[in-house]
Amino acid sequence: MKRHALSTRLWHWLNLLCVVVLFMSGLTISNAHRRLYWGDWGFEASQAWLMVPRFPDWMTIPGYYSLAVARDWHILMAWPFAVGLLFMWIAMMVNRHFKRDIVTRRREWRPSAIWRDVVEHLKLNFDHHEGKYNFLQKLAYGLVLGVFLPMMIFTGISISPGMEPTFGWLVDLLGGRQSARSLHFIFAFAIVGFFIVHVLLVILSGPIRQMQDMITGGRKA
Amino acid sequence: MKRRNFLVAAGAALVAGCNRIAETNAGKAVLDAADSWHKNAQRLLTSRDALAPEYPASAISPFFRGNGSTDPQNGDYPRHVDEGFANWRLEVTGLVANPLSLSLENIRRLPQRNQITRHDCVEGWSAIGQWTGPQLSVLLDAAELRDDARFVIFRCADNLNGGDYYESVDLIDAYHPQTIIAHSLNGQALPVRNGAPLRMRIERQLGYKHAKYLTGIEAVASLDDVGLGKGGYWEDRAGYQWYAGI
Secondary structure, X not given: OEOOOHHHHHHHHHHHHHHHHHHHHHXXXXXXXXXXXXXXXXXXXHHOOEEOOOOOHHXXXXXXXXXXHHHHHHHHHHHHHHHHHHHHHHHHHXXXXXXXXXXXXXXXXXXXXXXXXXXHHHOOOOOOXXXXXXXXXXXXXXXXXXXXXXXXXXXXXXXXXXXXXXXXXXXHHOOOHHHHHHHHHHHHHHHHHHHHHHHHHHHHOXXXXXXXXXXXXXXXX | OHHHHHHHHHHHHHHHHHHHHHHOHHHHHHHHHHHHHHHHHHHHHOOOOOOOOOOOHHHOOOOOOOOOOOOOOOOOHHHHHHOOOOOOEEEEEEOEOOOEEEEHHHHHHOOOEEEEEEEEOOOOOEEEEEEEEOEHHHHHHHOOEOOXXXXXXXXXXXXXXXXXXXXXXXXXXXXXXXXXXXXXXXXXXXXXXXXXXXEEEOOOOOHHHOOOOEEEEXXXXXXXXXXXXXXXXXXXXXXXXXXOOO
């Protein structure tokens, strides 16, 4: 048995590519209208809850300001992103990766246990004896797979006028189209936050082996 | 620092890669196809007559932003403004058995639809307004659309940056119950900013499809010979997606 299943590895790298292209093209789309609103509508500074800074061209796809080209990439990569996430969820239900490795146990939620896990992280001690992942890892992977990534899809659907006749309930649930747009932005940056911490911890915990294992599968510890 | 440089270099390589792909014919084809996959998926999930949400009067935005052309100065348009659009005509032509030429009075006398809907700009903002006018389907039926018609072109009076604005939709959106030719916004004659005296409402697509300063409706079999062949002003000029339901 490998440390990472083939489905996990395929999805991991596909999802990385999708998230990076979607995020960088999304920054161009943000540059097209740099204000965020709550509710159904909004178009003026006085209605905005956030003035978003202009993202420099080098951070964006296509590297210069073109809303049309950025939308081309965003619209294209939404497909492998959404289909891939669905595939990953089915795969980790079928191979029990979710139940075995990601679902937290009740005892892990005890404040003393959480505190111990935080302290071990701060000491950069990543040796955990039972289970594949420690509590903070389970929490992070669970949030990303179960909330952050799916919310990008749900809020994205809610911004699309062609989806609204069918998914109007979803738009209402999210508080209106402009709220959905704000949440799309917030969850995008939540994913970036995860990405930074994730890469940092990989670097601190033996990046060569970690990368190798996510490519070849590695051996079960 | 080395790692940060690595990330920036990786990002730059990705941007260059994306741009290289977008320049190839295969890349272009895939990027275009992705838009029509969304169209097909949306139409699979949504019946062709399903309505965009309509709002109560209390939801109307206090001001309705104008975008793109907001005060055309080309051709006869300023004269029409001075005349209060008394001599404005809307022509229905192309693949129809019975071409029409309608005055604003003719249009106001047709059966009217009132709808309070949300307008979503491709840039990201939204505004809610009440629109009034006849359904496009009423005009197409009166003009007796021919069987070989597949698209409807909207001709506009405004010239934006040297190009005549136009837009197009297929017959599913043309016959959608909320696709109306609006002459009023919030119970008043359309302001110039918002497309006076007539504009399209294509409620299940983004704002650039809602052609303003409407002078003509033309039924065609193909978009290839219209403008630069992409089906609209922004589609031709900037590569905007023809299907704007996403």
